[in-house]
Amino acid sequence: MTSTEGRDDPRFYRGRLREPRSQRVSDPLYQVRLVSNRAKNYWLRTGLEHASGCLRVLDLGCGRGGDLFKYHHAGIAHYHGLDLDGEALHEAQSRYRQLRARYRRTFSARWTQGRMEDAVFLLRNEPHRFDLLSCQLALHYVSESLRHVLLSWDQLLAPGGALVVSLLRFPHDLDELCGPHFRLQRQGEDRLLCRLGPAGSREWQEPLISVHELRRALEGLGYRPLQSRSFLSLAEQEGLLPGVASHQLSAADRSLLRLYEGHVFLKSG
Numbered sequence: 001m002t003s004t005e006g007r008d009d010p011r012f013y014r015g016r017l018r019e020p021r022s023q024r025v026s027d028p029l030y031q032v033r034l035v036s037n038r039a040k041n042y043w044l045r046t047g048l049e050h051a052s053g054c055l056r057v058l059d060l061g062c063g064r065g066g067d068l069f070k071y072h073h074a075g076i077a078h079y080h081g082l083d084l085d086g087e088a089l090h091e092a093q094s095r096y097r098q099l100r101a102r103y104r105r106t107f108s109a110r111w112t113q114g115r116m117e118d119a120v121f122l123l124r125n126e127p128h129r130f131d132l133l134s135c136q137l138a139l140h141y142v143s144e145s146l147r148h149v150l151l152s153w154d155q156l157l158a159p160g161g162a163l164v165v166s167l168l169r170f171p172h173d174l175d176e177l178c179g180p181h182f183r184l185q186r187q188g189e190d191r192l193l194c195r196l197g198p199a200g201s202r203e204w205q206e207p208l209i210s211v212h213e214l215r216r217a218l219e220g221l222g223y224r225p226l227q228s229r230s231f232l233s234l235a236e237q238e239g240l241l242p243g244v245a246s247h248q249l250s251a252a253d254r255s256l257l258r259l260y261e262g263h264v265f266l267k268s269g
């Protein structure tokens with residue numbers, strides 16, 4: 001059955017891309033997830049290297065805190081996670097407690113439950129702006145005009161700060177992409193039908209956003225594009241994604257990873 005619950009319902013986002021660790025090795029998309037995880041790490045580090053300031057991070061659509069260890073290793077000072085899913089935030093907080101128990105010196109952290117479209121209002125009492133805004137695999141869920149949302153997020157980013165976005169871009173000239181364990185099918189202009197797992201056991205629809213619109217809106221705000229590449233091209237470049245051997249990727253995984261992209265934009269100082 002196709003899942004079409006509303007985007008404001010947190011259940012819509014759960015269990016899409018992650019499974020319990022015990023199931024991952026037998027997971028047919030394990031290599032894709034591994035590359036995605038390493039690629040996100042690469043983008044966050046690139047953004048942090050170029051952002052000026054004391055490294056305060058705002059993670060929009062942060063989910064269950066899968067990027068917390070990345071931030072710890074990158075040495076940030078403060079982290080704020082925002083997500084509409086209270087259950088995901090609960091898990092993120094528990095991961096953060098584990099992180100603190102393991103490493104005595106790490107960043108301070110806070111969380112806010114709510115829509116990223118309302119971030120400016122929700123964070124109105126924050127005393128300082130952020131040096132890095134991250135939106136990983138979540139920007140396409142924005143339900144208002146992308147330009148309007150980016151304009152509002154600009155108020156949260158300090159001059160010289162970085163915006164790091166990763167997303168799935170489904171080319172206009174492609175109607176369908178299939179592998180042994182996935183099938184992506186375009187549904188009209190801005191929707192994608194996704195089927196994953198053995199015999200397409202999980203099925204749902206994802207909204208698609210226009211990268212052209214993203215770039216145009218940010219350039220209109222005076223942001224400079226620093227890097228923009230697919231996850232596949234990162235995996236192919238030796239040494240960029242530690243632990244990933246691109247020759248081990250199947251042809252189907254390669255075609256899927258070509259659709260995932262990371263973008264880093266810098267705000268003028």
Ligand SMILES: C[S@@+](CC[C@H](N)C(=O)[O-])C[C@H]1O[C@@H](n2cnc3c(N)ncnc32)[C@H](O)[C@@H]1O
Pocket residue numbers: 007010013016017060061062063064066067082083084085088114115116117135136137138141142143
């Ligand atoms: C695919 S997950 C990505 C999570 C995390 N950024 C990562 O890379 O692991 C998308 C997340 O966006 C959140 N989300 C979706 N729409 C949102 C909205 N309008 N405002 C805030 N969070 C939202 C979902 O609850 C979910 O946790």
